[in-house]
Amino acid sequence: xxxxxxxxxxxxxxxxxxxxxxxxxxxxxxxxxxxxxxxxxxxxxxxxxxxxxxxxxxxxxxxxxxxxxxxxxxxxxxxxxxxxxxxxxxxxxxxxxxxxxxxxxxxxxxxxxxxxxxxxxxxxxxxxxxxxxxxxxxxxxxxxxxxxxxxxxxxxxxxxxxxxxxxxxxxxxxxxxxxxxxxxxxxxxxxxxxxxxxxxxxxxxxxxxxxxxxxxxxxxxxxxxxxxxxxxxxxxxxxxxxxxxxxxx
Amino acid sequence: xxxxxxxxxxxxxxxxxxxxxxxxxxxxxxxxxxxxxxxxxxxxxxxxxxxxxxxxxxxxxxxxxxxxxxxxxxxxxxxxxxxxxxxxxxxxxxxxxxxxxxxxxxxxxxxxxxxxxxxxxxxxxxxxxxxxxxxxxxxxxxxxxxx
Numbered sequence: 348x349x350x351x352x353x354x355x356x357x358x359x360x361x362x363x364x365x366x367x368x369x370x371x372x373x374x375x376x377x378x379x380x381x382x383x384x385x386x387x388x389x390x391x392x393x394x395x396x397x398x399x400x401x402x403x404x405x406x407x408x409x410x411x412x413x414x415x416x417x418x419x420x421x422x423x424x425x426x427x428x429x430x431x432x433x434x435x436x437x438x439x440x441x442x443x444x445x446x447x448x449x450x451x452x453x454x455x456x457x458x459x460x461x462x463x464x465x466x467x468x469x470x471x472x473x474x475x476x477x478x479x480x481x482x483x484x485x486x487x488x489x490x491x492x493x494x495x496x497x498x499x500x501x502x503x504x505x506x507x508x509x510x511x512x513x514x515x516x517x518x519x520x521x522x523x524x525x526x527x528x529x530x531x532x533x534x535x536x537x538x539x540x541x542x543x544x545x546x547x548x549x550x551x552x553x554x555x556x557x558x559x560x561x562x563x564x565x566x567x568x569x570x571x572x573x574x575x576x577x578x579x580x581x582x583x584x585x586x587x588x589x590x591x592x593x594x595x596x
Numbered sequence: 597x598x599x600x601x602x603x604x605x606x607x608x609x610x611x612x613x614x615x616x617x618x619x620x621x622x623x624x625x626x627x628x629x630x631x632x633x634x635x636x637x638x639x640x641x642x643x644x645x646x647x648x649x650x651x652x653x654x655x656x657x658x659x660x661x662x663x664x665x666x667x668x669x670x671x672x673x674x675x676x677x678x679x680x681x682x683x684x685x686x687x688x689x690x691x692x693x694x695x696x697x698x699x700x701x702x703x704x705x706x707x708x709x710x711x712x713x714x715x716x717x718x719x720x721x722x723x724x725x726x727x728x729x730x731x732x733x734x735x736x737x738x739x740x741x742x743x
Contacts (some may be wrong), residue, residue: 399718424612425717437717453714454639466712469704472636506711507721508728517716558625559635 367591375551394479394552395515396411396542399465400534401434403522404436421523426450428522448491449521453505453530460521461487461495461532462571465505470513474559476567477516481551485540487531491522498574500557500567514554518542621649624683629714632707634679648710649673655706659699661689676732705732 349389402424409419411430421427426442427435434442434450444450449458452465454473464477483499501518510517523530532542539551557563632640632648640648649669656664662685662695664672670680690700690733710730 389661399716423719425719425722437719437722452637452716455641455714465716468708469629472625472629472633473639473711474635490618505716506714507718508712508724509714509718509720558622561622561625 348393349526356392358399360495386482389396392555393514394477394542394554395545395548395552396518396532396552397516397545398518398520398525398530398543400424400490400520400524400530401522402524404429404435405521421591423539454504456504458504458519458521459502459521459571460489460523461573462501463504463519464501464553465507465510465517465519466531467511467513467515468506469511471556472559475503476557476559476571477554478557478567479552479554481539481553485531487540488529490523490529496574496577496588498570499568500571502571504540515545516542618743624687628690628704629685629707630704631683632710633683634676636707636711637679641714644710644713645673647713648706651706653704655699656686660696661686661699661703702735706723 348535402420404411404413404427405593407420407427408414410550413421413427413429417427421435422437425437428450429435429441430442432447434444436442444457447500449460452458452463452473456463458593466475466477471554478500482497485497486496487495489495498519499500501516505517505519505576518529518532520532523533525533526535527533528535530536534543536543538549541547542552557567631652637645637648649666653664653666653669656662662682664682669682672682686700686703689696689704693700709728712725712728715725
């Protein structure tokens with residue numbers, strides 16, 4: 348009788364132990380799945396994005412003379428746009444950017460709103476292209492009032508010491524600051540387009556890299572050039588900057 | 597006809613052997629970037645170029661990396677084939693690691709430092725660059741003191 352009770356107790360313990368093991372295994376599997384989902388959403392291949400812009404004196408001051416509000420914006424962003432294709436630097440120097448309608452990047456190219464990005468030079472060469480298929484075909488208004496049909500490609504035109512990591516990018520939005528309504532990548536942009544929050548790991552930020560001088564590079568470059576030169580959407584000033592990339596040999 | 601085809605094949609094989617280093621090989625388009633590409637070098641402004649070439653000379657000089665004189669380095673920076681050849685030699689040695697690992701890391705960092713001389717000047721970049729410049733200055737001073 349005692350033996351039977353012992354056997355029953357053992358069986359009960361076995362069942363308990365087994366169910367505990369199942370519970371633990373279940374928890375581990377759930378945890379692994381969750382981790383997998385997190386990795387899918389924010390891992391490699393999903394951009395950690397922020398935006399940067401070029402303050403324009405006409406958006407900040409009553410006259411073309413730099414006012415304190417504009418100077419403050421220049422101190423934050425590093426430079427600001429003045430009339431006559433000049434740029435005021437944070438250190439008080441002015442720079443003539445020639446025919447460029449914005450400002451120049453790390454290799455002297457004219458930066459293109461919604462197309463130029465800053466990336467980490469440890470992982471990218473200037474001129475590499477970042478492809479984000481989810482952005483292709485999206486309509487965006489440029490700061491000068493024209494419309495851009497996004498080609499789904501970005502050019503690494505700029506660098507910054509704060510921009511670190513393979514999936515870390517800073518997106519140039521022309522003279523649009525991050526909170527202005529028209530800024531498609533800004534705080535008020537649509538959820539499937541905006542780039543302002545580096546902690547927002549959305550599927551539209553999924554990207555791949557097209558290396559400068561690789562076979563696909565020219566195809567991507569042609570698509571970018573076309574998006575910039577289309578008659579109704581064109582930004583003729585910027586195409587000069589595009590033409591100078593590649594074919595350097 | 598067959599003889600002609602064989603001759604053409606031999607010529608192609610010889611051609612590929614003579615073609616020298618090929619930096620358009622995808623391997624050289626991918627990180628780690630031990631040295632800047634020729635495309636990057638020709639985009640350097642005068643200040644960047646002077647800085648990079650002089651610092652590279654200081655770094656490579658006492659190391660086991662391929663030796664190159666000031667003149668050779670300056671000439672290479674003006675001629676794609678020559679720069680590519682140097683880059684291939686250095687990259688192969690750096691990929692092998694070993695005793696040059698530390699020098700190669702500094703060389704890769706020198707490329708980054710040179711590119712950051714024309715960085716976007718938003719405040720976060722300026723603050724971060726000032727921090728990194730400080731660390732590099734200390735490292736250079738330590739290297740100079742160790743000589």
